[in-house]
Amino acid sequence: MRSSNPVFSRRGFSRDNGYAGFNTAPQAGGAAVGTQQGANPYAQNPYAQNPYAQQDAAQYGAPQAPASAGRMTMDDVIMRTATTLGVLIVTAALAWALLPVDMGNINRSYGIAIGAGLIGFVLAMVQSFKRKASPALILAYAAFEGVFLGVLSSIVDTHIASGAAMQAVLGTMAVFAAVLLAYKMRWIRVNRRFAGFVMAAALGFVLLMMVNMLFAVFGGGDGLGFRSGGMGIMFGIIGVLLGACFLALDFKQVEDGIAYGAPREESWLAAFGLTLTLVWIYTEFLRLIAILNSND
Template identity: 65%
Template structure:
């Protein structure tokens, strides 16, 4: 279960519409269905198979009757005994990761670190985030290091914004909290339905958004000013709103990932990846809100 944030993760939804990494129901008439049902191939009335769980272990068919009796007679084991991910694990790891971001940001603010240090920390955080995203397993040390450097960058950039627009960091924090609560409520009430089409749309929109911002940055670096104007004026407001909406979509993907991980019994260490994805999404939203609010206050 990698981070569901499409910008930093290779994992998404499988081609048949299931959530990658957790298994999906094979289509009727497909190879998986035909293997268990000789009449399934080409049969439009064949029933789809039940979803498979990639985290299920063990082969009960080769157990002896005594072993089966002992297994079924034992008291039920909870997630703690089986090493499976729980919602408490996700909450705790996310709290640790976000707590590190907040403490590092506060330290950078109090110490009044130079802007160069902040952007250096941002570069390190980006590298660490990419390395973790392409790893097959979660690395708590890598994720916490990312949170530390990301926090340093946020503290520096927040102070820069605050010097020009007093109070804007707190406004962005409150806005980020509002987006989080709103998306969570919409997800729990199924106003937002995360499926393969939703994920593909978010991925395509994110790629297009990042490409446009990269082009704008290049024009700003070599031509001066605000480049193509994507971060100021009317266009800046439009792209700022798009950025916040994309961040909200990332959160919905993260919630889906957490829900599926708990439901299918993902290994406990996967909760670190869930915390990593949530942190990425919240940082994205905060930065976009900083830019958007600054435009309104100009």
């Protein structure tokens, strides 16, 4: 299982039967695909089966993996995610309180935020290309990202739209709850086609934003206008929808990792991926709120 957000690659989607799996073992009556399509990355677990084996047990008689010491559980994922988000929230609150954003100091505070954001991005990239989770690296990413979000939120809340940060938090929580409900009810079919479409859309979105940034740096203003006015609103909505899609992929990876008996340290990767995605959604909400208020 590998955690990531819209700018990072994912692995684990190996079959297109309605839901994704970690190179799922063939069900009863199915063709053997282990040698052709790869093996379960946690094949040392003799109970590794279809992540939806409990649902399919009556039809296929597939066994369930019992709880095992050293294996990732939902409690592990929740605790690691709470820890990572807790570090992010604490550093964001400290940055908001300790770094003034009045007009006399805003440039210095903004520079600190940009520096923290760049360091957080580098740490995220390093962890994304590591084969194993590094808790220290993940928590360091959360700390620097918290500084970035704290200053950015304070600037928007103080100078553009009062209450914008709380609105962005509520919007992020609403998206998380809605996607979780849709995923649990199986209204979202997370399969290889879904993952490919989301990755392609996210890649196009990121490339457009990079082009817009280059035009803004060298041409001034808002570049191609993708972050202001009607175009900015449209791209803000697209950004939130992409974040929602990646939440569904994150949920699927967590479910597959637990079903396949992933090592407990993989819960840190799950926490890392969920944090990246939630930061993405929050940032898009904050930007969208800023655009809507600047157009008033």
